[in-house]
Amino acid sequence: MKSDDGASGATPGLGPHSRGRRSFLAAAGSAVAGLVGVAGCLGSSDRVRVLAAGSLAVVLEEHVGPAFEAAQDVSYGGEYHGSNAVMRLLEEGTKHPDVVVSADAQLLRDRLYPQQADWDVTFAANEVGIAYAPETDLGARLDSDEPWYEAFADADAGDVAISDPDLDPLGYRAVHLFELVERAEGLEEFRDAMLERVALVPDEPQLLTGVESGTRACAVTYRNMALDHDLPFRSLPDAYNFANPEYASQYAEATYTTDEGRTIEGRPAVYNATVATDADAPEYGREFVSFLLERPALLEEHGLRVGGSLPRLHGAAPEAIEP
Template identity: 25%
Template sequence: MIAITAGCTSEPKVVSVYHAGSLAQPFQAVEKNFEAANKNTDVQLEAAGSVDTIRKVTELGKQADVIGSADYRLIPQMMYPKYADWYIVFATNEIVLTYTDKSKYANEINADNWYEILQKPDVLWAFGSPNIDPCGYRTVMTIKLADFAYNKPVFNELLASHTAITIKEINGSYLITTPEALNPDTKYVTIRDKSEDLVSMTLAGGIDYAFEYRSVAEQNKMKYVELPPSINLKDVRYESTYAKVKVTISNGTIQTAAPIAYGITVPTNAVNKDLGIKYVEQVINENGQKIFRDMGQPPTVPALGSGNIPEQLKKYVEMIN
């Protein structure tokens, strides 16, 4: 009897998934599918800005079975070759400006005047930290791209005038630097470690407007301004326009503006590597694609693979290099 009882109460295998904040809701849905398909497992999700998510493994000595990043490029940049040797691109997104009925000038704001509304002295707007959160550095990129789209000094008015973020032109391209101390003028702009932290602040009326991913806006039933494709980092047709803007974040890496693409991998030092691979499968298979589609985040179909892709995932991916 003792042996049988012990067998029945064996500890579930923990699957540690470190992920971007914007993946929280879809990954919770994937967790349910995964645990139903893999008995006696316990998926533990941990959200942070993607840069910090990866740093937990590469600098803080933590062990994750899955890494999900809002920018796939961070995986080869920060994890290769020691902590990863493959990644899969599995979803897209776009930058929008969220607000509520309580936001100042909510009845006036639109895709043509949003940057003028944000400049008003009684408006408080916000974005995620570009040094920690890809949505943060993508917001900085979007604001610079707005200079070209509207032929107005949007970057100077919104960022250079109210933060320590700087910019210089180099041969027709623009290199933005986001120092560790961003020093926002908090009468006008608020910065948080990850953009998802701003959702509750916006809904509660603590801030008027926040830059977010469209999927986050839709999952939280927020109103949002849909930005032009030349600045929202969604449209591959504007890839060459986007690429004119680069951001050096505080860890020294340079991020080039490009269409938004999410990446996922299993670290080389994962404790439960096989289960990590199975979790990735649940993200990129048809069930996973449906979850992302239903939550306002278009999946990449087929998913795109690079590097030493595990055998059981190869049927889902098209290799890009």
């Protein structure tokens, strides 16, 4: 895995896609339509309904969900959106899941406490970097030792994709990334220049579709998503990859204000989960969250970081939730 601090090279993907994975990713269209149809009819008492960050769509739908069903004899129903969109759906009363999973731990606390949640558990972390198509001109530059920001500075409009920062933490982390590297490398107006030329992808699970097909050069993404799509991944230094808690104060120097007027500071990319206070099946929700904590290998195998200070409880978690 390549790092601008001279660490290592690009991380290859996990090998050829399985037919199931290709079918799942292809079906993950607007609002992950193929999955919404399933989740929308989840009302039986032997099913847990999970509304989760889009960056976890593959690992939850193809790995954690089936493993949970096999272990607990409880059906799994998942629906996936950018975490900002997840919070809006809950605040508006559009969705009533049992379990909520966010790609930004503080976002869930700011938006759902105390009405819709009063505890959560952080269970995994991620790393922001760049997935790229090596056969493109820009991708070839990212595949070399050239600083990535120099390649980005020469990118044509639409060559670089980011998810929508008003809908998704990955999107505002891309904006934070541009701001942090502008300061670190003395790049005048790099953030604003990049925001004028990037392609905004509103549906997070679709972020890498163009890169995978070779019609787009690259995207700012999470490491696990690049692995899901078997794409090379350009790793970034800890100073702006949002993976190292020791850099939390530096991450916080970058900000983004959403279309709702919320100003969000940069912070480590940490996932958390809770059982909604109005869940229809809270017992199955607690079982699912406990299962997440008990199976860290399922997450680690698919590009997420576990261990260290994780998992960690916040608030008055029920006794059934034991990290």
